[in-house]
Amino acid sequence: MADDSRSRRNGVLGSYAAIGDSFTEGVGDPGPDGMYVGWADRLAVLLADQLPVSGATESTPHGDFRYANLAVRGRLLDQIVDEQIPRAKELAPDLVTFCAGGNDIIRPGTDPDDVAERFERAVADLSGAVGTVMVTTGFDTRGVPVLRHLRGKIATYTAHVRAIADRYDCPVLDLWSLKSVQDRRAWDGDRLHLSSEGHTRVALRAAQVLGLDVPADPDQPWPPQPPRGTLEVRRDDIHWAREYLVPWIGRRLRGESSGDHVEAKRPDLLPLKH
Secondary structure (H helix, E strand, C coil): CCCCCCCCHHHCCCEEEEECCHHHHCCCCECCCCCECHHHHHHHHHHHHCCCCCCCCCCCCCCCCEEEECCCCCCCHHHHHHHCHHHHHHHCCCEEEECCCHHHHCCCCCCHHHHHHHHHHHHHHHHCCCCEEEEECCCCCCCCCCCHHHHHHHHHHHHHHHHHHHHHCCCEECCCCCHHHHCHHHECCCCCCECHHHHHHHHHHHHHHCCCCCCCCCCCCCCCCCCCCHHHHHHHHHHHHHHHHHHHHHHHHHCCCCCCCCCCCEEEEEECCC
16 A cells, blocks of 8 residues: 655655665664664654654654665666556655666676666656655765675766756766765774664765754764874774675675575555664
8 A cells, every 4th residue: 555644744754664775774783682773764863853742752753754674785777667666656655765776787797887877767757656756876885895896887887877867857876975984983894884873874964865953964084093003904804804895796796695584674655763
């Protein structure tokens, strides 16, 4: 059943569904209950805070605001289109954030032009069924060792995403221009997913894109750090390769995904809780 309680009154967003892969699921940002939090969950709280509260209770202090997160780690664009977009259309929220294609782009031999064409078809499909579709660009990967060589390919896809957003009047969460996430402290130990602080900064930027007042500047400078010696850097690189890079390559060779047997953490539009 579609959600018939959409409450975008005077530009206020009353419901939100996030679709995507590990980035939107929140990998790298563990919560106290063992579930990942992530930028989309954090954005949902910021959105709920701007909604006039009605129907609030002790367990649901944000009242009428409802949120779903359909994202699953490891998903390719076509999987997101097949598995998540139909559900998002059923829910018909005021806002959908749509970040997809990154896992396709990092695969050898993929064509960013082709991925963008499929992404545009999905945006066109979503735009007719939900209130607002916010799309997300790729990160500037100049400082990410395992992805640095793909920077040109990611930039091409990012240019396509911005053009698609122009054609469908979609707000853009531009991660390429978010300089603060180019600091290594914005990234988890695997160097592929954001840290908790990185997810927080993305949530703040997403809220800014939607016109919300935010409690902090997502691009505020990081505190200075003492310089790292060559030996320390090399030791960290060896640890990273052993703990993360080798298993990641192994999964690719075996045709496995980190998202195998993983389900969406929040498949329904539900009120936010403490």
